[in-house]
Amino acid sequence: MKKIELMNNRSIPLLIALAALLAPYIPGVPLFWVSLLNYIGLAALVTLGLVVLTGVGGMTSFGQAAFVGISAYTTAVLSVKYGISPWLTLPVSILLTTLSAFLIGLMTVRLSGHYLPLGTIAWGIAISYLFGNLEYLGRYNGISGVPPLSIGGIELIEGRQVYPVVWLFVTVSVFMTRNLLDSRTGRAMSALRSGKTSAEAFGVNTTRTKLIVFVYAGVLAGLAGWLFAHIQRAVTPSAFGINAGIEYLLMAVVGGAGHVYGAIVGAAVVVLLKNQLQDILPVIFGQGGNFESIAFGALLILALIYARDGIWAAIDQRFSNRQRHINRDARPLETAPARQGDAALLTVEGLTKRFGGLAAVNDVGFKLKPGEILGLLGPNGAGKSTTFNLLTGVIPLTEGKIWIDGVRVDGMLPEEIAARGVARTFQHVKLAPEMTVLENVALGAHLRGHAGFVRGMLRLDREEEERIFAEAMRNLERTGLADDAFQLAGNLSLGASRMAEIARALCLAPSLLLLDEPAAGLRRFEKEELAKLLSSLRADGMGILLVEHDMEFVMGLTDRIVVLDFGTRIAEGTPTEIQRNPAVQEAYLGGLQ
Amino acid sequence: MDSTITLFLVQDGLINGSIYALLAVAFVLLFAVTRIIFVAQGDFVAYGGLTFAALQQGSVPGSIWLLAGLGVIAGILEFLRERHTLTRPRILGILAGDFIAPLALVGVVILVAPYDMPYLFDMALALALVVPMGPYIYRICFRPMANASVLVLLIGSVGVHWLMIGLGLLFFGAEGYRAAPMFGANFVVGPVLVSAQSLLVMGATLALLVGFYLFFGRTLAGKALMAAAVNARGASLVGISPSFSGRTAFLMAAFVGAISGILISPLTTLYYDSGFLIGLKGFVAAIVAGFASFPLAVAGAIAIGIAEAVSAFFASAFKEVIVFSLILPVLIWRSIRAPHHEED
Numbered sequence: 001m002k003k004i005e006l007m008n009n010r011s012i013p014l015l016i017a018l019a020a021l022l023a024p025y026i027p028g029v030p031l032f033w034v035s036l037l038n039y040i041g042l043a044a045l046v047t048l049g050l051v052v053l054t055g056v057g058g059m060t061s062f063g064q065a066a067f068v069g070i071s072a073y074t075t076a077v078l079s080v081k082y083g084i085s086p087w088l089t090l091p092v093s094i095l096l097t098t099l100s101a102f103l104i105g106l107m108t109v110r111l112s113g114h115y116l117p118l119g120t121i122a123w124g125i126a127i128s129y130l131f132g133n134l135e136y137l138g139r140y141n142g143i144s145g146v147p148p149l150s151i152g153g154i155e156l157i158e159g160r161q162v163y164p165v166v167w168l169f170v171t172v173s174v175f176m177t178r179n180l181l182d183s184r185t186g187r188a189m190s191a192l193r194s195g196k197t198s199a200e201a202f203g204v205n206t207t208r209t210k211l212i213v214f215v216y217a218g219v220l221a222g223l224a225g226w227l228f229a230h231i232q233r234a235v236t237p238s239a240f241g242i243n244a245g246i247e248y249l250l251m252a253v254v255g256g257a258g259h260v261y262g263a264i265v266g267a268a269v270v271v272l273l274k275n276q277l278q279d280i281l282p283v284i285f286g287q288g289g290n291f292e293s294i295a296f297g298a299l300l301i302l303a304l305i306y307a308r309d310g311i312w313a314a315i316d317q318r319f320s321n322r323q324r325h326i327n328r329d330a331r332p333l334e335t336a337p338a339r340q341g342d343a344a345l346l347t348v349e350g351l352t353k354r355f356g357g358l359a360a361v362n363d364v365g366f367k368l369k370p371g372e373i374l375g376l377l378g379p380n381g382a383g384k385s386t387t388f389n390l391l392t393g394v395i396p397l398t399e400g401k402i403w404i405d406g407v408r409v410d411g412m413l414p415e416e417i418a419a420r421g422v423a424r425t426f427q428h429v430k431l432a433p434e435m436t437v438l439e440n441v442a443l444g445a446h447l448r449g450h451a452g453f454v455r456g457m458l459r460l461d462r463e464e465e466e467r468i469f470a471e472a473m474r475n476l477e478r479t480g481l482a483d484d485a486f487q488l489a490g491n492l493s494l495g496a497s498r499m500a501e502i503a504r505a506l507c508l509a510p511s512l513l514l515l516d517e518p519a520a521g522l523r524r525f526e527k528e529e530l531a532k533l534l535s536s537l538r539a540d541g542m543g544i545l546l547v548e549h550d551m552e553f554v555m556g557l558t559d560r561i562v563v564l565d566f567g568t569r570i571a572e573g574t575p576t577e578i579q580r581n582p583a584v585q586e587a588y589l590g591g592l593q
Numbered sequence: 594m595d596s597t598i599t600l601f602l603v604q605d606g607l608i609n610g611s612i613y614a615l616l617a618v619a620f621v622l623l624f625a626v627t628r629i630i631f632v633a634q635g636d637f638v639a640y641g642g643l644t645f646a647a648l649q650q651g652s653v654p655g656s657i658w659l660l661a662g663l664g665v666i667a668g669i670l671e672f673l674r675e676r677h678t679l680t681r682p683r684i685l686g687i688l689a690g691d692f693i694a695p696l697a698l699v700g701v702v703i704l705v706a707p708y709d710m711p712y713l714f715d716m717a718l719a720l721a722l723v724v725p726m727g728p729y730i731y732r733i734c735f736r737p738m739a740n741a742s743v744l745v746l747l748i749g750s751v752g753v754h755w756l757m758i759g760l761g762l763l764f765f766g767a768e769g770y771r772a773a774p775m776f777g778a779n780f781v782v783g784p785v786l787v788s789a790q791s792l793l794v795m796g797a798t799l800a801l802l803v804g805f806y807l808f809f810g811r812t813l814a815g816k817a818l819m820a821a822a823v824n825a826r827g828a829s830l831v832g833i834s835p836s837f838s839g840r841t842a843f844l845m846a847a848f849v850g851a852i853s854g855i856l857i858s859p860l861t862t863l864y865y866d867s868g869f870l871i872g873l874k875g876f877v878a879a880i881v882a883g884f885a886s887f888p889l890a891v892a893g894a895i896a897i898g899i900a901e902a903v904s905a906f907f908a909s910a911f912k913e914v915i916v917f918s919l920i921l922p923v924l925i926w927r928s929i930r931a932p933h934h935e936e937d
Contacts, residue, residue, distance in 0.1 A: 107925060110928055111925065113743070122877070122917045123918070125913065130914050253748060292759075293759030296752075297752045298752070298756060300749070301749055304748060305737045
């Protein structure tokens, strides 16, 4: 699935939106089509939430219809049983949906892998059965006689009257969502889909971000539910069952789950098709059957086989422009004051990690000073990458102590360790392939920005964004990737991806940089450039821990080397000392029998 | 709750649990081999049960047309896919397997349906009609997206479910059917009335589970399937083709579904869309097992059957709410036990 188009060629969507807004008022357009457009708008709202949830955040939900229902029932109960005006029930409906989404989300976002969509099926079914069985909600008959919306005493009963309200909601939601996705929070959301490890390494609280995404999608569904109740003038449980939930997912898949406008396209295709099928198929096949179910099933399978990225992806490919303006005069982001003195930047004592009976890392200790490059050497399986994961909090350690700048960090979460000025690269490159290189690198500056969800949505973050992107561009230039800035990260060669990871790490303005095999896959010329870059970083006072297999690279660059074998430290010293060390020679070349 | 009610609920729970257990095993098998979370598994139950009921009543089950249609589509796709490498034996093989065999079966059904055939014959015929649908569905829908993510495959299986539901209504109509039991006898065990059919369900379940155990432990095909489940790439390197394992897994899953449907059709009224909920409960059991362990899946299934019977007794309107809410803590527990499968 493709990523959201971030660059705005604003005029096109605006024109389309305007044209669509006026369509129902062209004389001769039948009312029936206007009300279809209204239903498309409602479905598009829910699907927009799914796009953010599934296409951006990587969480598939079959249960969105439940949130539509929670909101619809809330407003139906309040307006029918208590006679409260629909406009007053709107905040209550949204509040209740937010609350439900928050509580359900707390459970759901903790589910991993395929357990998550399964979980959404489970609560989706449970909630829809709850609607259908509560006496208070009218059981399977639901609640009828819901009042219509009214503005200035005029009741909005006819399709043409409700239409502007529906599409105003849709338009505002689309713009807010676009803004959100093109923001600091949006980048964190998009990074989620390619796994949480790299997002966390740059300070993203992934559970919190997932929860925000989940609640956001729930609120959009809630908006649709509130509108639905007052347009349909009745609520019944069948509209909020698991099948409805699956239908919304169908819309997202058909339209393109990675694209904001895919939500509208998908909703339009499915709603129109469903309507036409309901009219046409029974005429062809006789008595009323479940023909649209057959057609939708076939459509879904065909879409997944032949156009997995959806309709909008094809449109987007032609027109998308990933360039963005970089303001080089933007005020630089704040940087923590450079470290003074000779005190150790990183101190490791008795570091141990046992997987069952296997000690992957056993009682390892070393120190790293500012302005020093320490090499971590060892044959395959010596525990180097495990050591990295322990230092950055990706996996919990079994025993041992770690200090960064004199503060104990063992037991801290990856994002807390990142906040202490620790940045890393990964042995297996972890860039989000459907984001541009520039956006990937900008994620590195996550902790140096502050704009949150609301500021992003309302576009109050532009100044900070300019500064973040200027910083990202500057680091891409340092790593020689400026020309690739607007490429998708998935198109980079392995060597270039490694350099992009280094640029991303530098964006954090780290005092401690952990590099896991940065030179693997680089050409000779690129290695020389990398060595120069690392030397200059060292001269600026950065501490660098380097895992690398290329001996020439390591020996030429590092100040000291720690050698691991079978998880244990077998030697430590300057490159020359290490080359002469018999234990190291035995570990690498095997003993002389 | 006195002991009679307890025993009654346990009996009820055991019968339902047995069916869920069979379905859970099918879910686990399919997921392990093909990575497909096949939500349409339950539809095989409805198809099996309703096809059998129709045969028993002497009418032609509409599902024959699905079988014929799937066969023809699968055959055509096969011709298209292999159009550059076709040999004469291969052409004959496809013609025989995908066109002639299903159509011949359709012919047989149309001919014999009006006559009163023995119970076991109807059973075999219903199985012969429904079980081949499994591999056909795999070949038509899932082989072209074999490299897709688990999520895409899951959404695809929802598409299959919609197709089967829609066609099910067309074939079997909206009213439900109940088949005649194989044995009409009832036994009185202590205070509880036990029907022979319910013993048959439990016995057959046990036999099938033992059969699975032997199949995976003792036969080459079973071991090949297990190898594919453990490591598809490794298995394909030693000559176990993913397509073979996919077809076999779907064959077994369809068999399990259809036989479950036939077994319970005398005990409960089946509708064209009954399968989904039955399947989902087997599915819950599969989740209990983390889609990995057969014995855990069986234990989970029995637990769900009993939980369902108990909640049906005390709060019948909220039975489904309770059963599906129970799954959430299990999912959370599962997620915590397997925090993330991200490659490092």
